[in-house]
Amino acid sequence: MARAPIGRQQLLDATRDELVHANGILELSALTRRTGLSTGALYHHFGSKIGLLAAIWDDFYEGLSESIADDRVPADGDWATRERARTHSFVAFHFAHPLSTLLLDRAAPDPGLSEIQANYIRNLADAAATNIRRGQATGEIPADLDADSAGAFVIGGLRHGIAQQLRTEPLPPVELAAERLWRLTAAALQLP
Structure with missing residues (x-):
């Protein structure tokens, strides 16, 4: 058969x-x-094996991008309310995905995978910068913050903060981890 x-x-x-x-x-x-x-x-x-691994990396980052897309956060409320929800989704995705610890704590096993990962992270940082500019346009974020640097800082900080939270024993609830990281994000962006 x-x-x-x-x-x-x-x-x-x-x-x-x-x-x-x-x-x-x-x-x-x-x-x-x-x-x-x-x-x-x-x-x-x-x-190839690298093609298979690239598909795994793509699947992870595309799932992450989908989980934090604009249509996934509340449309009403101020910038901080929406972004707190987005931060929760960012953290929840990582806490739920079985490969998060491996992808956050280690270099990719191949230069091609490192490039794929770097592109996704750059895209996330660029989207964060665009979003920060929206907050600046409404006066909710200080206009003198460099949005591109702030976007990279937020995404890098969230990634490293999530990696640290995932190493914590016992693992904190998603809500607590998200709130911890949101407070740091809000402080970095000088939100009231």
């Missing part, structure tokens, strides 16, 4: 599980042994 074809999402899920199980190391032989998947399926869908 012929084996059912392995789908792209099945490979992504199995790879994510293997990365968590193996503490960030992906050996294709271990992946195929543990899951019963074939290397042929991997090459069919992703072209």
Whole structure:
């Protein structure tokens, strides 16, 4: 009897599980042994091991971007109210995603993956800068703050702060971690 074809999402899920199980190391032989998947399926869908890992990185950062998109935060309220909600979503995504600790605490295992990660982080910082400019335009954030530097600072601070919170024993509730990081963000942006 012929084996059912392995789908792209099945490979992504199995790879994510293997990365968590193996503490960030992906050996294709271990992946195929543990899951019963074939290397042929991997090459069919992703072209290479790096292609598979790039899809994992893409999946993580695209999920993060979707979770903090403008349509996911309250449309009403002031800038700080919306951004507090966005910060909560940013933290909650990381706390829920099984690869967060690996992606926040380690360098990518390949230069190509480092470049993918750097591009996503740069895009997040650029979006934060644009958002800070909106707050400056409404007078809710001091106009003399450099929005580009502030955006990079906020995203970098959130990433490192989340990594630190994820190392805390016992793990704090998402609400507490988000509030801690929001207070630091609000202070950096000189919010009232």
